[in-house]
Amino acid sequence: MPVVDLAETTKRDLNAQLHALPADTNATHWTVENSEGQHALAVGLDVPITVEINGHAGYYCAGMNKQATVVVDGNVGVGVAENMLSGKVHVKGDASQSAGATAHGGLLVIDGDASARCGISMKGVDIVVKGSIGAMSAFMAQSGNLVVLGDAGDALGDSIYEARLYVRGTVKSLGADCIEKELRDEHKADLRRLLDAAGLDETVSVADFRRYGSARGLYNFHVDNSSAY
């Protein structure tokens, strides 16, 4: 069970060591100490290992992740799990802006709050935020699911495509072309699956959520919509 102390090892060495691991490595559980909010920690991983970061991480933690599970016992900066393809990223604290930006797959769980632009341009990722999210979240969100147990800020889902948004608390305002939609059984089942994956039990009831998605009114440019652009 390797332990990497970033007070002694450089981030570049840490990332290089993780990239060099073969797919069938026995070193499946890594611990990183003294992260001190450094940027680009555990980025570009592509092996089914777990990396636990004991402390805060800076920008782009676990960026472009594939297969790996990255757990941050602290807060993260901008763009955690940006463009993730698969695997799981779990932040035990809060996340800054653009959490899960453009991510194509995998699961991002944030125990605390996430700031503005959470899930911006998301392309298939599942994101579960146990706290609240900031303004302009899910802007141009293409696909995937964003689940928020707390509240959402202004302009949620502006110019959204096919992503599904589930919010349990209040939504300050909806962005252009984003509307509330019926929460049907299929959505409830999907929501349950996401909550389970995020380690939330039945005390969180799917019936308490509202679903938001695209009105699909801006999918093809139309002159009469020009004030919406």
Add this chain to the structure above:
Amino acid sequence: MDLENIPQTLPRFSATFDPHTLAEIRRAAATGIYDIRGGGTKRKLPHFDDLLFLGASVSRYPLEGYREKCATDVWLGTRFAKKPIHLKTPVTIAGMSFGALSGAAKEALGRGATIAGTSTTTGDGGMTPEERGQSQTLIYQYLPSRYGMNPDDLRRADAIEVVVGQGAKPGGGGMLLGQKISDRVAMMRNLPKGIDQRSACRHPDWTGPDDLEIKIEELREITDWEKPIYVKVGATRPYYDVALAVKSGADVVVLDGMQGGTAATQDVFIEHVGIPILAAIRPAVKALQDLGMHRKVQLIVSGGIRSGADVAKALALGADAVAIGTAALVALGDNDPAYEEEYRKLGSTAGAYDDWQEGRDPAGITTQDPELAARLDPVQAGRRLANYLSVLTLEAQTIARACGKSHLHNLEPEDLVALTLEASAMAGVPLAGTNWIPGQTF
């Protein structure tokens, strides 16, 4: 007065409200929407044509064509990358998206570039196996949309180009209209078929130079510091943009002037935002020189490069390499007069056809329609591109030898004069026959 024989004055068009302007007002009034088109600016701008080389004479001696060597190779990405790129010619192929172009057109670009020993570049929409397979050196664009972005392609690439802007539309995002969204394009971009795809104008997870520095660091970490990282900007405030790109850690800066082509943008954007490449190169080079980074961070310039003379002039002004988009498409067969009848049916004519956003390109290049796309043979088209690239290189060498240079990079501003005051001021070279550069005092 002989009232019967008053000379007839011909009807006179206004220079301000010329026929094109009048037609555009009527079109706007009828439709309520701006004109969208492909290509670059169509108006006349100060350009490389306004510069001339002096050539060697008594004070300088030339090199013998066919005998004395004039090298053309270029290294890109020598600042930080473990694996910099070495190209045989400084003429590279600019980023053009699969989606805007057909798969076969992308393949042809890769084939042509590979024969010529140069690089080609992906675009908005991701990397296709056709282009990776056929491109010996492939630059992978990192765009705000991040369509198809993934770490495997990042590692498969030979360099990464962070796109901040394009000369045709600095400050604008991309546009791919529903007509061009085939199943494959929709799948690669993870969007429903048939809808208009807007590519964002800003990156979703960084804004400003301080963030860009961290973003570049992340890309380097993901790829273990192997790949050169380019930053592409549209020409607007080249001095500051280049300085900030260098400060952010770029290995290479790509500077695209307003003549640069686009797949689809509002005409008003293409014609009125940004500055000509001629005006942008010197400030960019000055920024590199002020930072002690000229030739250490390489500068690639683009926007309206057509001939070896343009290449030589761009290099003489201080660029390390150039990129071509429109000219490469023409070499493949874009706007070929052989399809004149079909251009007419589309309300255009060969040489003027620019409705690339519609996906009905008779030449089969800017389309996703399988029947039209099948008209382009990627092997033959690639060969044409390779021939053209070879001519550009030979022409640039011809000029460089005449100026006495044993490498294209030895061309310098002192080899140039300007034909017009505008070009003289913009390029910072004297007006021909004088030692005067407007705006500069000695």
